[in-house]
Amino acid sequence: MKAVILAAGKGERLEPITHTRPKPFIPVLNKPLIVDIIEEIRKYVDDVVVVISPQHKDYFMKNLNNVSFVCQKEGKGTGAALKTVSSVIKEDFLLIYGDIFLGNKSIISELLREKNAILGVEVKNPKDYGVLVTNNGNLSKIIEKPDNPPSNIINGGIYKLEPDIFTFLDKISNSERGELELTDAITLMAKEKDVRVIRYRDFWLDIGKPWNLLDVNKWVLDNLSSSSNYGKVEDGVKIKGKVIIERDVEIKSGTYIEGPVYIGKGSIIGPNSYIRPYTVLVENNKVGNAVEIKESILMEGTKVPHLSYVGDSILSEDVNFGAGTLIANLRFDENEVKVNIKGRKIGSGRKKLGAIVGGHVRTGINVTILPGIKIGAYARIYPGAVVNRDVGYGEFFKP
Amino acid sequence: MKAVILAAGKGERLEPITHTRPKPFIPVLNKPLIVDIIEEIRKYVDDVVVVISPQHKDYFMKNLNNVSFVCQKEGKGTGAALKTVSSVIKEDFLLIYGDIFLGNKSIISELLREKNAILGVEVKNPKDYGVLVTNNGNLSKIIEKPDNPPSNIINGGIYKLEPDIFTFLDKISNSERGELELTDAITLMAKEKDVRVIRYRDFWLDIGKPWNLLDVNKWVLDNLSSSSNYGKVEDGVKIKGKVIIERDVEIKSGTYIEGPVYIGKGSIIGPNSYIRPYTVLVENNKVGNAVEIKESILMEGTKVPHLSYVGDSILSEDVNFGAGTLIANLRFDENEVKVNIKGRKIGSGRKKLGAIVGGHVRTGINVTILPGIKIGAYARIYPGAVVNRDVGYGEFFKP
Amino acid sequence: MKAVILAAGKGERLEPITHTRPKPFIPVLNKPLIVDIIEEIRKYVDDVVVVISPQHKDYFMKNLNNVSFVCQKEGKGTGAALKTVSSVIKEDFLLIYGDIFLGNKSIISELLREKNAILGVEVKNPKDYGVLVTNNGNLSKIIEKPDNPPSNIINGGIYKLEPDIFTFLDKISNSERGELELTDAITLMAKEKDVRVIRYRDFWLDIGKPWNLLDVNKWVLDNLSSSSNYGKVEDGVKIKGKVIIERDVEIKSGTYIEGPVYIGKGSIIGPNSYIRPYTVLVENNKVGNAVEIKESILMEGTKVPHLSYVGDSILSEDVNFGAGTLIANLRFDENEVKVNIKGRKIGSGRKKLGAIVGGHVRTGINVTILPGIKIGAYARIYPGAVVNRDVGYGEFFKP
Secondary structure (H helix, E strand, O other), rough: OOOEEEEEOOOHHHHHHHHHOHHHHOOEEOOOOOHHHHHHHHHOOOEEEEOOOOHHHHHHHOOOOOOEEEEEOOHHHHHHHOOOOOOOOOOOEEEEOOOOEEOOOHHHHHHHOOEEEEEEEEEOOHHHOOEEEEEOEEEEEEEEEOOOOOOOOEEEEEEEEEHHHHHHHHOOOOOOOOOHHHHHHHHHHHOOOOHHHHHEEEEEEEEOOOOOOHHHHHHHHOOOOEEOOOOOOOOOEEEEOEEOOOOEEEOOOOOOOEEOOOEEEOOEEOOOOOOOEEEEEEEOEEEEOOOOOOEEOOOOOOEEEOOOEOOEEEEOOOOOOOOOEEOOEOOOOOOOOOEEOOOOOEEOOOOOOOOOEOOOOOEEOOEEOOOOOOOOOOOOOOOOEEOOOOEEEEEEEEO | OEEEEEEEOOOHHOHHHHHHOOOOOOOEEEEEEEHHHHHOOOOOEEEEEEOOOOOHHHHHHHHHHOOEEEEOOOOOOHHHHOOOOOOOOOOOEEEEEEEEEEEOOOOHHHHOOOOEEEEEEEOHHHHHHHHEEOOOOEEEEEEEEOOOOOOEEEEEEEEOOOHHHHHHHHHHHOOOOOOOOOOHHHHHHOOOOOOOOEEOOOOOOOOOOOOOHHHHHHHHHOOOOOOOEOOOEEOOOOOEOOOEEEEOOOOOOOOOOOEEEEEOOOHHHHHOOOOEEEEEEEEOEEEEOOOEEEEEEEOOOEEEEEOOEOOOOOOOOOOOOOOOOOOOOOOOOOOOOOOOOOEEEOOOOOOEEOOOOOOOEEEEEOOEOOOOOOOOOOOEOOOEEEEOOOOOOEEEEEO | EEEEEHHHHHHHHOOOOHHHHHHHEEEEOOEEEHHHHHHOOOOOOOOOEEOOHHHHHHHHHHHHOOOOOEEEEOOHHHHHHHHHOHHHHHOEEEEEOOOOEEEEHHHHHHHHHEEEEEEHEEOOOOHHOEEEEEEEEEEEEEEEEEOOOOEEEEEEEEEOOOHHHHHHHHHOOOOOOOOOOOOHHHHHHHHOOEEEEEOOOEEEEEOOOOOOOHHHHHHHHHOOOOOEEEEEEEEEEEEOOOOOOOOOOOOOOOOEOOOOEEEOOEEOOOOEEEOOOEEEEHHHEEEEEEEEEEOOOEOOEEEEEOOOEOOOEEEEEOOEOOOOOOEEEEEEOOOOOOEOOOOEEEEEEOOOOOEOOOOOOOOOOOOEEEEOOOOOOOOOOOOOOOOOOOOOOOOOOOO
């Protein structure tokens, strides 16, 4: 059996993180999202076919092994993406959206027991998703983001399908937003065949917004079974709660760690750093003197070496914060922090949200970054600057 | 016997502290000034009558128990304040100004042995006060802030009086500054009756200026009899000198405390904080990572959570400092720090004086506050701002 | 035998360090450069004559004992300087330039075995120096800063000479740059007499640029034979590598020291400071809460008390950094840091170079200093200022 992963999205809503990596490579602890799901489905399938965008081809080829790639050169939408593999899919197959995180992955085996099935996730806010209308456990139809949702079961983005889905794909046309919607084909199929709805109540997240990285990593950290330490921890280090310390990590005296926290391989912490719950240091990170990191993600090679506060933020790879760089994570009015997403101010639903920083950013010393700010990859922030607006890709921000 | 406490002053000279609390409620360690004196005089009197300003009625009713209140609705000055209780004072009584701190309170018993008496405090700077002219241990008269003081004994603001003081009050008229001065009535009484002057050489302070809070708390800390610890102190905490740690306090590893220091109940300190001598954390305070507090008072619920320096300052209740907020406490020329008091620049007599911050203030991250600055209650300071002038009540200070 | 030390240079290229001390008094650990060399040559000579500039007379008289001084009142250049002592030099003598640091001082004994000799130092960048042309171990001539150096042996600034060098001095005239060049006289002498070239391959440095202080102190620290501790180190202090702790030093808990480091007498460190390799605290320094010092020199009495980062920098005597003062030591483009030397931007050859701060400077709180910046002695930097240009002697720098 084959699995098809749709991973061709541009990921604009996750910029600036996706300035330098495709969305499926956002890290869950130290593992890219797509690797996390592939490791699971390999139990059930022989081959994994990943549908990607041509612009990400090199990145995928370099960072994902033992899978085959199909470039989605034309057409928009999940339907168009699936059509790109029609030539290689001759039998029942597993279909997964590449930006989904599943807490309890064993549900996949239930899907696979059916001829055609769709994952139906119970959520509190069905309005934001494709809502499933069911009938005796079968799918009737899928309604995209209805104002008055008929149920709280939504499309979990994982299907088991027979190949004749492709015939239904040929019967549909682009939706209002100009995309070929797989869900229209599925709805069409459901009129003629049983498409079982596999109910799922565990943790599930569609990583659609930058702060969802914080949410998914928080869930994983909350569900760590135990601590582990493969690194070197000096005396005078305080560790509380569940903490994972990978190999080649060095934690210097005076460091205070409140789990759950993940410290990826090769990272150097301290002295006198303060790592607070729900912090993920993906790998080869440096957190230095008197630096406090709270509920944030530092991706590969990122360094926060001196006298900084980073709260509820995401720092992509190879970022270097000048001494004294501070991120604010709370508005004065303590309202939800809003973020510019594709030109529109979107409410994050979070009272506390810091900055979203793209890869390879350099801040000068004593930089001040306001809540919800996005800093594009390769940007430079002048020393002492107060960053009170988003900064573009490669921009040199001066006061 | 009754005690009358005059507590109707507006406390403008103690703004912004008095933006959100009447002057008598300024804290001495964790106890309001007025509670401190009431606890003492209850040894001698049955009832305490507090003369208050109508604008403070709710505050007093909510925060002071087992006393009766009389609102001073009209007239200005201590004489007018005392007249408001004339109807309830039928016998000898103890009279105390509500903004006085007495180091050695046992002196009160000496006052009470006399028919009429006034506390005569020996000071180095009599010019700033009402100076007592005495004759064989009796009061001749009181001269307000004389250029050439006849003695160094001043009016300590505590009297034992017979009720007929009220007749003398009726005989006087407003002073040049338009106030009915109790001292004029006392001077008049002293012409006809013995008013004993009870000499007092211990610590005494009229809390007239904001920095007097630092002085009075410093005296109390200097006179702590011993340390005590009812809180939770992790290993790796260094404590030197006399330190009071109240219940529900948590002190995290790496914290360094140099007494004398008072840490009020429910406060959370550390990790790696530095609390230096003469610091008072009144209660439920947070002093966080790499924060240094020196000879300052943090009132109820105030938080300085990250990478701040607070020296020789007063932070009223529920203040929250953004990460990296710094207060300067020393001028370049190292001259005395001056402070705006009721529109005039007043010398504090202190080489080191930081900021006076009103209640509920929020500073953004990386805010810089200059010496002697007053920040009004509920003000907001924009991130990265350099506060080089006083900030008004509720003002949003932007660079 | 006598030794003559030429120490009359104005040291403009070492400003602002030389705003408040003559160049020969720049510290090597806790010892002035000139004291370091005098202590060595006393093994060989009876008297030391130091040629100084009249403007430095008081400083020399106050800070250098058991030597005689001759003021160079007129003439420019090393030749003119040497001529000032012609009247007191009647026999062979040792001649040393006062701004030279010699790692292996035993070489001097080899020089002294010759009638006339010059130290020939092997270097990688001969172009920047006077290059020696030799013949069978004798000096042929000295070529100043040749584009195509005939050898990699340069003038080490140490000579053994017979008195008749003075006759050769009388035969030469000023060079193109208007200076009487000793090297012209030596070249002239070499035509008539054997001037032996004593080859030297160990560490040698002409302290010509401010950052050379960092280089020379680094070499000395690298060559410390062992650690020593004459101070008071509290528990909870972490010390790694070779560290010299002089008497009356106090190191508070939470301090983390990575040798090689030198901590001069009377210094107070901590709590929770971070001293990194190649840091020299000359004496009576204060490094306070959460302060990180990396590969820097703090001269006598200088204080960095709170929440600062100082990297690859030189702070002259009696400097006081306001809380949160930060020095940047790395350009965004990571190119070599350039420094204004006598009005020209000179490449330091260093990727990391912080600030050069003159004596008695005061920075306000939260000051930001960019790489390669020079701050003149007695300057004042306004709180929150971003110092992005050099600051003059005594200037009050405001944003």
